[in-house]
Amino acid sequence: MRTQVAIIGAGPAGLLLAWLLRRQGIAAVVLERRSREYCERRVRAGVLEQGTVDTLAEAGVGARLKAEGQVHHGIELRFGGAGHRIAFEELVPGRGITVYGQQEIVKDLIKANLEAGVDLRFEIDDVAIGDMADHPHLTFGGERLDCDFIAGCDGFHGVSRPAIPPGAIRVFEKTYPFAWLGILANVRPSTRELIYSASERGFALHSMRSDEVSRFYLQVPPQTRPEDWAEDEIWAELKARHETVPDFELNTQGEITSVDVAAMRSFVAEPMRHGRLLLAGDAAHIVPPTGAKGLNLAVADIRVLARSLTDYYRHGREDLLDRYSEICLRRVWRAQHFSWWMTSLLHTSDHATLYDRRLQRADLDYVVSSRAQATTLAENYVGLPFSADESG
Template sequence: MLRAMRTQVGIIGAGPAGLLLSHLLHLRGISSVVLERHSRAYVERRVRAGVLEQGTVDTLTAAGVAGRLRREGLPHRGIELRYGGAGHRIAFEELVPGRTITVYGQQEVVKDLIAARLADGGDIRFEVDDVVPHAAGTDRPYLTFGGERLDCDFIAGCDGFHGVSRPSIPAGVLTEYEREYPFAWLGILARVAPSADELIYARTDRGFALHSMRSPQVSRFYLQVAPDEDVAAWPDERIWAELKARLETVPGFELTTGEIMEKAVTPMRSFVAEPMQYGRLFLAGDAAHIVPPTGAKGLNLAVADVRVLTAALAEWYATGSREALDGYSRACLKRVWRAQHFSWWMTTLLHTFEEEDAYGRRLQLSYLDYVTSSPAAATTLAENYVGLPYD
């Protein structure tokens, strides 16, 4: 016999999407339970995205969970595109006044949200085994896990690309769009001060490289590598040598090296599932869509989804109207597909492709020249990068 309990919204996944949704619902007086298969320590140290759009920062601020973000986050008012032996700054403050980005690790956002939910008496259950959604197509959905049953009005699947939520939707309901890229990213976290004040996106014939940061003492780097690359083939010495070869391409720039704390290979994928809902099950964040990290959109799309879902659920509880709930996918996917295109565009603009011929390389460089010399083209990049305003 399963031990039964009840809440209004059952949330699968304690990543940024699930935690923020739980917090925003709490601010609207709506109860939730968050179920997470990993430990609290695991989700709080899991290194992921680190670039927050203006709208994401504004959302966290309005939700009252941005105190540490405001103190420790690193506002950036531009990025550098580096290619052909020169650096070209895309100045956000000139192209999209009043909108910028903030570098603040996803794991730090998670820590802040967990702390806020627990301080408010929120119910977050870590290390939960065998979560299964049931009866999502009815008006009585529920979740089972570890010998317990959670009855709820709605289920929010915020459990990522490999989670249980999307596969629980019956076959034939979803249309899935996917693109695999012929390369991956080798991500490096190093205990070393950043060598530049802003992010550097470097396009070279050796492959793409990204110089980023997490704090004044910790830097984040990425190297384009083969999709089946073995991280064991990349000792620290090789990593630093390759980063230098791809980043030290402009006069006067010298890469600071130091202790490497983490390294991992991340595949590059674009993915969208339509619709993002089935009955009373709603998908949010990576459970519904994946973007290559070149455009820094993954976490920010999750926040946008959660904003829409919170408003729709609040409307249903206040008025009984399903109009916003029924329009959830349509509202989210408009932004998702814009971010998909931007992420694909940034990826194809800056990476090298094995099958690319001399003609293709010249086209790529020509477009880089256009973006870095035309205010109109640079504005398109800037306004997409800092995040389009919410409707």
């Protein structure tokens, strides 16, 4: 078998790349370890930057997102017994966020790709990368797929990044001393916008997926398992961390449908290209979820990668491919800093001294009292505009 671009991973990054290439007449094959059903049900991020929404709309796969996504024009920082709204419409006019589950994006992209005849293959669990230089290829199930380029869109634990020889890639990472307990519940949201609550008990986040489904997060120790928390304990802790302002009552009338634990880490692999292998999304970088940047960074990567490959096939140009890593990493490191800052701003730590806690409170007070600092938060949260290098 032969194709132009072999894509490992049918998450948002791999599926969006396949779709954008198909629109340019470039052939791709997508290989995914999990089943289609698993990919379409896997609950992940749900906060989309303005640029991500615009990208999906421009690509022709944003109809359901536009119809069902919830547009938000602010978030609330809750601490010290008060809530403080960061008003996007005032600080960054014309830009906001949209709440729309990652699994819904995956459904939209799978449907579009299949209808367009893109070769998507699920439950392929033995993919191996062959030559990444002169004769790039993949092997799986006794078959061989030759290609011009390999796109590693298979996440942090995939096969793409480990295939790069030691010494050819540099890794930067940080592990945080806490995790997030993620809760999905069939409960009407108690808020119209996301609430980021900082308290002595730890951080909590109230998000949503629809008018009937809420998504919550609790800061927990890193060794936590989902089964460590009973349902009544989850609701009690959510109430204790969110009901810290007058007249606010958390709605708990509904069923918790899933509980998971997300590790908190920062990770960057440089460069994002080795020969004819190009990494994108979580295969190349991870951010703590506090700043809601993971999915959005993947989409930004794919914008650059799709444009670079299109230039190669249409015009024989490799200059954008040569600069792929450089262009993407500028946004990646900005997002790394923002995600680290948001995490440090809102979380407690057993290792924090009284001095550390007073600094944290001073930082929170400054964010909600300084228009300049609030604008910094807002413009990073909704997503920085794409540069000329990132625009198609």
